[in-house]
Amino acid sequence: MKKRQLGPCVTFFPQPTTLVSTVSSEGLVDIMTASWAGIVSKTPPTIAVSLNKNRKTYENICQTGNFVVNMVPASLAVEADYCGLRSGRDDDKLMVTGLSTAPAHEVEAPLIEECPLNVECRRVQELELGEYRLVLGEIVQIHAADEAFGENGQIDTRTFDPLVYLGGIREYWNLGNKSADAYRDGKKLFPSEE
Ligand SMILES: Cc1cc2nc3c(=O)[nH]c(=O)nc-3n(C[C@H](O)[C@H](O)[C@H](O)COP(=O)(O)O)c2cc1C
Numbered sequence: 786m787k788k789r790q791l792g793p794c795v796t797f798f799p800q801p802t803t804l805v806s807t808v809s810s811e812g813l814v815d816i817m818t819a820s821w822a823g824i825v826s827k828t829p830p831t832i833a834v835s836l837n838k839n840r841k842t843y844e845n846i847c848q849t850g851n852f853v854v855n856m857v858p859a860s861l862a863v864e865a866d867y868c869g870l871r872s873g874r875d876d877d878k879l880m881v882t883g884l885s886t887a888p889a890h891e892v893e894a895p896l897i898e899e900c901p902l903n904v905e906c907r908r909v910q911e912l913e914l915g916e917y918r919l920v921l922g923e924i925v926q927i928h929a930a931d932e933a934f935g936e937n938g939q940i941d942t943r944t945f946d947p948l949v950y951l952g953g954i955r956e957y958w959n960l961g962n963k964s965a966d967a968y969r970d971g972k973k974l975f976p977s978e979e
Pocket of ligand 1: 817818819820842865870874950
């Protein structure tokens, strides 16, 4: 495969599209789009979100110590894009987008009602990376849409329909087709295997 060198940059696919919801010490809710987010530990369950230190969202997390990471479905691509372009310092993003909130169970920051998966987090650690702050949040509760569970109790990802962000080329996609099951331990995967 012939390849081109892109140099030191942040092109990497895919990235999730999340909406991080927070509340300020005055009780004002803000939501912001974040694609630099992902699970980083199972025990304790931990999610990491990298936030520019000037975001209103980061200021709110510093004030309250908690946040919610909401998985964005493909149907909310326009709303998510808007929340990634405007700051809560200038706009009431909930009012403009029409998105609604519901109380979380363990933290002050609210859940976004229209997002089918909401992850409640308490900030436990932080890493300074230039202009960015990698915020580690211990997951204290997860809410998953009831309708996503089939009769066998398995989650049907088609119900979640997560919005995928292709950072380097600034496009949103949906998930596409399933390629394979994972963790196929015990099955012979390659002819060269014993
Ligand atoms: C698709 C997308 C992904 C983004 N991901 C991040 C991110 O991971 N971290 C970050 O600091 N900003 C990210 N941004 C930019 C923020 O969402 C944007 O600056 C927003 O206005 C901040 O809002 P706030 O000031 O209300 O917190 C992203 C924007 C878009 C459109």
